[in-house]
Structure formats: structure tokens, C-alpha cells
Amino acid sequence: MELLFLGTSSGTPTRQRNMSAVALRMRGARPWVLVDCAEGTQHRLLRAPLSLVHLQAVFITHLHGDHCYGLPGLLASAGMLNRTEPLVLVGPAPLRPMLECIMESTQLRLPYPVSYLLPEELPDAAVLPEFRVSAAPLSHRLPSYAYGFTEARVERKLDLERLKADGVPASPLWGELQQGRDVALADGRRLAAEDYLLPGRRPRTVVIAGDNDTPELLAAQAHGADVLVHEATYTQEILDKVGPGPQHSSALKVARFAAQAAVGNLVLTHFSPRYQEGDGPLSVSAIEAEARTAYDGPLFLARDLDQYVLDRQGGLERGIS
Incomplete structure (x- = not known):
């Protein structure tokens, strides 16, 4: 399985980071899925080994702009590439009227069919052939969800x-x-x-969460997951100063939860633009240092265009796409 981060900033972009979007696919496969689609996602895709023609589904965690404002343009671009295959859009209930309003206002006509699903309809709805997909509600200023992707099939050896x-x-x-x-x-x-056929290995699971100030809400979905991707917008010190209003998590809160939930690999993302590269209290290094005080498993801080490969034994490695 492969993860490709197309945006890792929160709220606004920075010189190094676009806003939230992450792609997932089986390793080396053409079909792929997208979780969140901030403005600018298309620019990142120009540097990625992914085609909108082979996009199977888009999962929107919540409707804040830094997670969904890029979706109308992405749908239009897919149409201009003469895409004909159906596309599934999964997200909170207002996603459909929002897109339909934009399409009507701009006279956007897509040459491929689009279907809509609510997160609550998962996992009963079969969205993808490669994955069983689940959704878990989170705690944020708008309805927000985490999506879990578990392999639908695993290879088995002959007896x-x-x-x-x-x-x-x-x-x-x-x-x-x-x-x-x-x-x-x-x-x-x-x-x-x-x-x-001999018994197969354990199916791998990747959980990608939207904005959330209560990581414990993922206790059932993320327990024992091979990978948890979760926002770490702040360090705990800054979160205490900002207060609970934004309803985001600190690196410390997420790391403590990941340790309790026996998460195999933790990937932090969605960093406040105040955190820059380098050292010091307002650096991405400070976020990493804080997380390492509570989680001793493999820990990664996502960067734009980072590609991660999850092997069959649950090991996660980072490369550059």
C-alpha cells in the first residue's frame, strides 16, 4: 500500500506546504483514492505519479475550505481529460448541495457520472474493490470523520x-x-x-483522520491499525495558549492515543503555518520532539510529496515520489 501526501499545512498554505490532501493506492496500481482536496491539490498532482482518469473515489473528512475547496476544480479537470468512468464522492451531507450549486452556477457539465455517499453509509456500501472502508465521527467545529481503509483481499499460498x-x-x-x-x-x-489454501496474513489497515480535538474517538477504528494519519496542528504549549475554540489536537495528545491504541505507525500532518523547518519552539522539529515523548513506535511528520510504502508485514518506509 502507498500513501502520497499532497498537502500537509492547516488553514493556509506556506512556501513549503499546500493544504490537506492525501492519496492512497495499492502499491504500483493505477487506481487510487483521494482523502480531502484542498485548493492547490491539482498543482501537487502534476508532480505525482497519479492520473485523474484512474481516480476511483474522493473522501472528504469535513467541509472546512482547507480540506475541500479544490474539489470543484479537480472534478472539472478530470472531465477535460475525457474521463468517462464513474466517480464516488464520500463526505458530510452538505457536500452534495455545495458541489451541485457550484456546478449549476458555473455551468459545469461532467462527462462522467458522479455518485454521493454519506460517511454513515459505510461500511455497508461497497465503494472500492481493493478496500473495505469505514468511517468514524470525530470532534470538530463542523461534522468531521476519519476513514479507515482495510485490505479487502490478501494473497494466500497453496497448501x-x-x-x-x-x-x-x-x-x-x-x-x-x-x-x-x-x-x-x-x-x-x-x-x-x-x-x-493456507490461511492468509492479517489484512493491513490505514486510518486517515480529519480535524479532531479528541483522538480517543478513534479507539475502535484505529486500535491496532498499521498506520494512523492524524492532524497535529499544534504543540501542547501552543494549544494551551490558543484554547479549545479551534478544536484541533496537539502532537502530545495524538501520540498518547497512538501508544494506547497500539498503532503500528503514526504519521502526523496538518501543521499550523506558524511551525517552520529548523529548530526552536515554533518548528516542526518541536512537534516531532513532543510526539516522541509519548509514542515510541515509528513516527513520521509528513511533508508535501512524501510517499510512504506500507509493506506486507506492516512496516512503513518514507521515500520521495
């Missing part, structure tokens, strides 16, 4: 010992069994694929 014991000769039928398809042998026997 070679049983095949040999049952006298099933090696042939292309073995490949059919490994793909989960039942087969018929020349001698008339029918073999159920499930009988000849």
Missing part, C-alpha cells in the same frame, strides 16, 4: 502438502486454485479452492 497428499498433479489448475477458483480434474473430482 502444497495437501495437494500432493490428494494426488493432484502440478498443472495450470494450481494457479486457478490459488486465485480462489474451484476446479475440476480430468478424473472427475472437483476441488474447492478453500480446501487447498
Whole structure:
């Protein structure tokens, strides 16, 4: 699985950071999904190995502008690329009337069908073939959600010992069994694929949260997740000065929760523009240092165009796309 960050700032962009957007796909696959779509996301996509033609779904965590103002333009650009495949949009209820109003006002006509889903309709609604998707409500000034993406299928190895014991000769039928398809042998026997497949590994889960001042609301969804992506807008010292009004989290609050929830890898993002690169109390390094006091697992602070690869054993590595 791959994560590609297209924006990691909160509220407004900086010279180094655009606002919130992150892409997810199976490693090396063409289809991908987008979580949040701030203004400027399209510019980041110009430097990413992703095509709007292969975008399967967009998940909006909440309707603050730094998470969704780029969506109308992205939909229009997909149409100008002659996209014809359907696109699924998942987000809070006002997302649909907001987009329909913009489309009507600007006479935007899309050459592909768009369908809308509410977060509450997950996981019952089958949105993606590669993932089972769940949603969890969070605590913010507007309705905000976290989306969990769990592999729908995992590869399974053939039970070679049983095949040999049952006298099933090696042939292309073995490949059919490994793909989960039942087969018929020349001698008339029918073999159920499930009988000849070893148990698969644990499906991997990535949780990407919207703005949220109460990480504990993710206790059920994120417990044991391989990756949690969560905002760390402030350090605790600045959060105490700002007060509860903005309803954001500090790095300390998120890190404490991640440790309690046995999260495999923690990726922090959505940093206040006041935090710059370098050292000092108003640096991204200060956010990292604070998080490390409470979480001793693999910790990452996302940067724009960072690409992360989650391997089959749950290890997360960062590279540059």
C-alpha cells in the first residue's frame, strides 16, 4: 500500500506546504483514492505519479475550505481529460448541495457520472474493490470523520502438502486454485479452492483522520491499525495558549492515543503555518520532539510529496515520489 501526501499545512498554505490532501493506492496500481482536496491539490498532482482518469473515489473528512475547496476544480479537470468512468464522492451531507450549486452556477457539465455517499453509509456500501472502508465521527467545529481503509483481499499460498497428499498433479489448475477458483480434474473430482489454501496474513489497515480535538474517538477504528494519519496542528504549549475554540489536537495528545491504541505507525500532518523547518519552539522539529515523548513506535511528520510504502508485514518506509 502507498500513501502520497499532497498537502500537509492547516488553514493556509506556506512556501513549503499546500493544504490537506492525501492519496492512497495499492502499491504500483493505477487506481487510487483521494482523502480531502484542498485548493492547490491539482498543482501537487502534476508532480505525482497519479492520473485523474484512474481516480476511483474522493473522501472528504469535513467541509472546512482547507480540506475541500479544490474539489470543484479537480472534478472539472478530470472531465477535460475525457474521463468517462464513474466517480464516488464520500463526505458530510452538505457536500452534495455545495458541489451541485457550484456546478449549476458555473455551468459545469461532467462527462462522467458522479455518485454521493454519506460517511454513515459505510461500511455497508461497497465503494472500492481493493478496500473495505469505514468511517468514524470525530470532534470538530463542523461534522468531521476519519476513514479507515482495510485490505479487502490478501494473497494466500497453496497448501502444497495437501495437494500432493490428494494426488493432484502440478498443472495450470494450481494457479486457478490459488486465485480462489474451484476446479475440476480430468478424473472427475472437483476441488474447492478453500480446501487447498493456507490461511492468509492479517489484512493491513490505514486510518486517515480529519480535524479532531479528541483522538480517543478513534479507539475502535484505529486500535491496532498499521498506520494512523492524524492532524497535529499544534504543540501542547501552543494549544494551551490558543484554547479549545479551534478544536484541533496537539502532537502530545495524538501520540498518547497512538501508544494506547497500539498503532503500528503514526504519521502526523496538518501543521499550523506558524511551525517552520529548523529548530526552536515554533518548528516542526518541536512537534516531532513532543510526539516522541509519548509514542515510541515509528513516527513520521509528513511533508508535501512524501510517499510512504506500507509493506506486507506492516512496516512503513518514507521515500520521495
